[in-house]
Amino acid sequence: MLHPADPAFAALLAARLPPGRVRTPEPRHLEEPRGRWHGQGGCLALPRSTAEVATIVAACAAARVGIVPWGGGTGLVGGQVAGPGPAPVILSLERMTAVRGIWPAENVLIVEAGATLADVQAAAEGAGRRFPLSLASEGSATIGGNLATNAGGTAVLRYGNARDLCLGVEAVLADGSVLHGLKRLRKDNTGYDLRHLLIGSEGTLGIITAAALRLVPPPAAEGAALMVVPGPAAALDLLALAQGRLAGLVTGFELMHRTGLEFLAQTMPDIRQPFAVPPEWFVLVDLGLPEGLDPAAALEGLYAAAAEQGLVGDGLIASSAAQRSAFWALREAIPLANRKVGAVSSHDISLPLSAIAGFIPRATAALAELGDWRINCFGHLGDGNLHFNVFPAPGRTRAAHDHQRAAVMACVYDLVHAMGGSISAEHGVGRLKAGDLERYGDPARLAAMRAIKAALDPCGILNPGAVLRNAGGDICEG
Amino acid sequence: MLHPADPAFAALLAARLPPGRVRTPEPRHLEEPRGRWHGQGGCLALPRSTAEVATIVAACAAARVGIVPWGGGTGLVGGQVAGPGPAPVILSLERMTAVRGIWPAENVLIVEAGATLADVQAAAEGAGRRFPLSLASEGSATIGGNLATNAGGTAVLRYGNARDLCLGVEAVLADGSVLHGLKRLRKDNTGYDLRHLLIGSEGTLGIITAAALRLVPPPAAEGAALMVVPGPAAALDLLALAQGRLAGLVTGFELMHRTGLEFLAQTMPDIRQPFAVPPEWFVLVDLGLPEGLDPAAALEGLYAAAAEQGLVGDGLIASSAAQRSAFWALREAIPLANRKVGAVSSHDISLPLSAIAGFIPRATAALAELGDWRINCFGHLGDGNLHFNVFPAPGRTRAAHDHQRAAVMACVYDLVHAMGGSISAEHGVGRLKAGDLERYGDPARLAAMRAIKAALDPCGILNPGAVLRNAGGDICEG
Numbered sequence: 013m014l015h016p017a018d019p020a021f022a023a024l025l026a027a028r029l030p031p032g033r034v035r036t037p038e039p040r041h042l043e044e045p046r047g048r049w050h051g052q053g054g055c056l057a058l059p060r061s062t063a064e065v066a067t068i069v070a071a072c073a074a075a076r077v078g079i080v081p082w083g084g085g086t087g088l089v090g091g092q093v094a095g096p097g098p099a100p101v102i103l104s105l106e107r108m109t110a111v112r113g114i115w116p117a118e119n120v121l122i123v124e125a126g127a128t129l130a131d132v133q134a135a136a137e138g139a140g141r142r143f144p145l146s147l148a149s150e151g152s153a154t155i156g157g158n159l160a161t162n163a164g165g166t167a168v169l170r171y172g173n174a175r176d177l178c179l180g181v182e183a184v185l186a187d188g189s190v191l192h193g194l195k196r197l198r199k200d201n202t203g204y205d206l207r208h209l210l211i212g213s214e215g216t217l218g219i220i221t222a223a224a225l226r227l228v229p230p231p232a233a234e235g236a237a238l239m240v241v242p243g244p245a246a247a248l249d250l251l252a253l254a255q256g257r258l259a260g261l262v263t264g265f266e267l268m269h270r271t272g273l274e275f276l277a278q279t280m281p282d283i284r285q286p287f288a289v290p291p292e293w294f295v296l297v298d299l300g301l302p303e304g305l306d307p308a309a310a311l312e313g314l315y316a317a318a319a320e321q322g323l324v325g326d327g328l329i330a331s332s333a334a335q336r337s338a339f340w341a342l343r344e345a346i347p348l349a350n351r352k353v354g355a356v357s358s359h360d361i362s363l364p365l366s367a368i369a370g371f372i373p374r375a376t377a378a379l380a381e382l383g384d385w386r387i388n389c390f391g392h393l394g395d396g397n398l399h400f401n402v403f404p405a406p407g408r409t410r411a412a413h414d415h416q417r418a419a420v421m422a423c424v425y426d427l428v429h430a431m432g433g434s435i436s437a438e439h440g441v442g443r444l445k446a447g448d449l450e451r452y453g454d455p456a457r458l459a460a461m462r463a464i465k466a467a468l469d470p471c472g473i474l475n476p477g478a479v480l481r482n483a484g485g486d487i488c489e490g
Numbered sequence: 491m492l493h494p495a496d497p498a499f500a501a502l503l504a505a506r507l508p509p510g511r512v513r514t515p516e517p518r519h520l521e522e523p524r525g526r527w528h529g530q531g532g533c534l535a536l537p538r539s540t541a542e543v544a545t546i547v548a549a550c551a552a553a554r555v556g557i558v559p560w561g562g563g564t565g566l567v568g569g570q571v572a573g574p575g576p577a578p579v580i581l582s583l584e585r586m587t588a589v590r591g592i593w594p595a596e597n598v599l600i601v602e603a604g605a606t607l608a609d610v611q612a613a614a615e616g617a618g619r620r621f622p623l624s625l626a627s628e629g630s631a632t633i634g635g636n637l638a639t640n641a642g643g644t645a646v647l648r649y650g651n652a653r654d655l656c657l658g659v660e661a662v663l664a665d666g667s668v669l670h671g672l673k674r675l676r677k678d679n680t681g682y683d684l685r686h687l688l689i690g691s692e693g694t695l696g697i698i699t700a701a702a703l704r705l706v707p708p709p710a711a712e713g714a715a716l717m718v719v720p721g722p723a724a725a726l727d728l729l730a731l732a733q734g735r736l737a738g739l740v741t742g743f744e745l746m747h748r749t750g751l752e753f754l755a756q757t758m759p760d761i762r763q764p765f766a767v768p769p770e771w772f773v774l775v776d777l778g779l780p781e782g783l784d785p786a787a788a789l790e791g792l793y794a795a796a797a798e799q800g801l802v803g804d805g806l807i808a809s810s811a812a813q814r815s816a817f818w819a820l821r822e823a824i825p826l827a828n829r830k831v832g833a834v835s836s837h838d839i840s841l842p843l844s845a846i847a848g849f850i851p852r853a854t855a856a857l858a859e860l861g862d863w864r865i866n867c868f869g870h871l872g873d874g875n876l877h878f879n880v881f882p883a884p885g886r887t888r889a890a891h892d893h894q895r896a897a898v899m900a901c902v903y904d905l906v907h908a909m910g911g912s913i914s915a916e917h918g919v920g921r922l923k924a925g926d927l928e929r930y931g932d933p934a935r936l937a938a939m940r941a942i943k944a945a946l947d948p949c950g951i952l953n954p955g956a957v958l959r960n961a962g963g964d965i966c967e968g
Binding site: 115117118119120161162164168169170172173175176185189190191192193195196197198199200201202203204205206208209211212213217228229230231232248249252255256257258259260261300302303304305309310313362363364365366392394395396397432433434435436437438439440441445449452453454455456457458459460461463464466467468479480 | 593595596597598639640642646647648650651653654663667668669670671673674675676677678679680681682683684686687689690691695706707708709710726727730733734735736737738739778780781782783787788791840841842843844870872873874875910911912913914915916917918919923927930931932933934935936937938939941942944945946957958
């Protein structure tokens with residue numbers, strides 16, 4: 013059983029750290045973007061170094077006090093907000109933001125966990141390189157949070173998820189020991205890959221304090237197009253065509269639906285709509301090309317080849333960097349419009365690529381049996397990752413459907429599971445999906461996860477209640 | 491303490507399996523390519539299904555009998571040959587070779603662990619795709635072994651190590667339970683990444699029985715060149731130049747040394763030498779390009795730009811697929827020539843890219859204090875991975891230096907460690923480097939590895955003695 017981070021514990025912690033490190037949590041530390049939960053914290057710890065993080069964790073381990081690691085607070089599954097139970101320490105990495113080193117010739121950067129993703133991108137840019145992780149909340153999401161949740165975003169198709177861009181991590185483990193793993197190596201086969209175990213563990217196995225990140229040279233030229241497609245099946249054929257012609261050079265391939273354009277028109281009328289008549293389905297294709305290839309020509313060639321196969325209708329090729337940015341701004345405004353409309357339930361799912369075209373009508377039909385909805389289905393089609401979000405019919409509020417939310421989620425997740433997909437493609441499990449993980453997860457996998465959690469965090473102090481419910485503590489005398 | 495796989499246990503195992511599954515090990519199951527160790531096995535198990543693997547592991551767990559998983563037997567660190575102690579079951583996956591499915595539109599293939607890498611490549615090729623893992627022993631190495639050791643090879647620069655090409659695994663865990671993880675998904679953030687934990691764990695945490703693999707579309711055109719460079723520093727500048735011009739399209743970048751050409755001339759005189767006067771250092775640059783780019787033109791452009799910066803001397807651009815193959819055959823013959831000459835000690839190391847040019851002369855100088863050697867330094871420069879192999883002076887045999895072998899290894903590894911490198915870039919730890927891992931490994935990392943091993947294999951039956959010495963068993967009543 014954990015103990016609360018009560019005033020006596022806060023005082024003990026403060027006494028072991030330089031002044032100013034232990035505070036009262038601010039409201040932002042207890043909130044999350046969708047406003048579904050309100051967290052709690054006995055105190056806020058603001059370490060400035062890995063050694064200070066180790067001091068905090070060791071003190072919490074000794075006193076059996078829980079720790080909720082906090083990055084930029086942008087997570088969508090409640091991984092950063094404590095649930096009921098003894099109040100934890102909120103451990104924010106926001107003061108550990110240093111770029112510890114950058115090696116452009118190696119395409120490597122080492123940065124502390126509290127730096128925002130935008131800061132990391134800027135540091136890479138300043139050295140003539142690129143850190144290609146990119147997502148809507150990059151201005152406030154931190155690289156530590158990105159790694160803890162294995163963030164995805166819009167360039168995964170080409171560059172991979174956060175884990176694929178990380179060469180090594182430094183982390184504080186549950187006993188306060190420091191794992192020194194900031195190697196600047198592309199290959200290192202010396203034992204178990206703890207980096208990959210920590211990445212995506214959402215702060216439940218260790219607290220990432222710094223990371224060695226992989227940079228890439230920026231492409232010589234970039235370009236984008238919006239292409240109207242008859243439907244998701246044609247979009248997937250278009251993707252295959254693009255990858256066959258331009259192997260490895262398709263950076264992004266995003267699917268969007270007319271509902272997204274309607275939500276934008278309704279909630280953000282200043283955003284210029286790209287099509288005179290909004291198409292039902294369209295994709296954003298983004299290319300990054302080497303010297304010798306012209307993006308507009310490559311996109312025109314792709315469009316022509318696709319048109320010959322009946323895969324595309326209308327199409328818009330960006331004629332400038334500004335227009336390419338506008339295409340992406342449109343894509344990135346859709347989640348904001350969604351939030352203003354207010355979803356009954358949002359589903360960050362992935363499917364085998366060839367299951368997607370079947371999934372969308374099947375899920376839509378299954379949901380229709382539960383009520384009358386508007387569905388905004390969009391996302392990173394190249395990764396098989398859909399954001400399949402369910403909204404009330406016009407004139408109704410999400411509150412009116414609160415009682416149906418669990419049924420809507422179960423309807424979507426049951427089908428995803430049956431079709432070999434994942435109920436969390438890129439957002440993680442957090443507290444929102446911990447029950448779903450138990451429901452849909454492979455039993456041997458869950459047992460192994462519990463064994464690892466118990467081995468690395470026997471008292472269950474690290475992000476209690478996230479990912480695994482009721483984990484740890486049972487074999488820990490306290 | 492483990493028990494031997496004695497005749498009584500072999501009989502018990504045979505009784506639980508269909509006929510023909512339990513045999514006496516053949517000599518090939520007890521050997522390894524460099525002839526340094528001879529293994530032992532109480533019996534050989536040849537399962538034909540995952541369920542049979544589970545039966546075998548469950549029986550071993552109940553009887554506390556060790557298991558040495560066996561793939562193609564090509565490992566170079568003794569991971570596949572049991573050391574002293576109770577004779578284990580040798581569990582060979584050689585009869586589990588089925589391609590369970592191939593989805594070209596998804597770029598996914600699911601195959602059983604005992605298929606050779608060459609078979610997997612051929613299956614992909616047959617579907618118009620490519621499985622881009624490529625290494626010298628691909629004709630006999632199995633995909634299960636490739637994953638268990640996170641194999642590298644010649645295309646890591648572009649496509650990553652074995653782990654980067656695996657979407658999911660099916661594996662039998664130490665209690666005989668089956669982990670069902672063959673998802674065909676690019677994104678799946680539902681909890682701890684056990685796939686990455688099992689990959690590279692060398693059969694000590696579970697036995698991979700099948701894998702979902704990532705395929706890629708073949709490039710529209712491919713080409714290669716040999717370029718003479720003034721030295722490793724210039725080679726690295728050439729690499730950066732190539733990547734800047736052709737971001738993401740450089741498939742391989744291999745460094746070779748004159749010693750390699752000399753060994754080839756001596757041991758394999760039929761191989762045609764590419765240069766009239768063997769250069770001290772040269773690189774093999776391999777490109778895979780999309781439609782619209784010509785490999786010869788791209789390589790000529792690269793050569794011209796490099797020559798302007800003084801990075802290259804002589805150069806040969808392949809004018810045909812056959813010539814490209816000949817360049818690669820030359821590269822791949824070097825390890826064979828090395829084996830014929832007979833190394834005192836071979837070192838599969840990696841370094842931060844910017845440390846490489848400094849490492850080579852420093853290591854050479856340090857070794858010169860121990861004796862008179864020939865060094866063949868070559869390898870996957872694009873990955874920072876050198877095979878830094880030490881040979882006797884002409885006229886002397888490796889046996890004459892046996893007493894110095896440990897000192898030679900320590901000399902190289904001490905410097906690698908001091909310069910932030912890895913003592914095993916791609917070959918793994920096995921039994922050869924288990925002691926080195928203790929010596930050079932981060933203490934917190936080793937402690938976490940031991941905790942994970944104890945949690946997932948409490949009796950230490952899985953590949954006992956590999957990676958971690960004396961792991962498991964202490965908390966297991968047997």
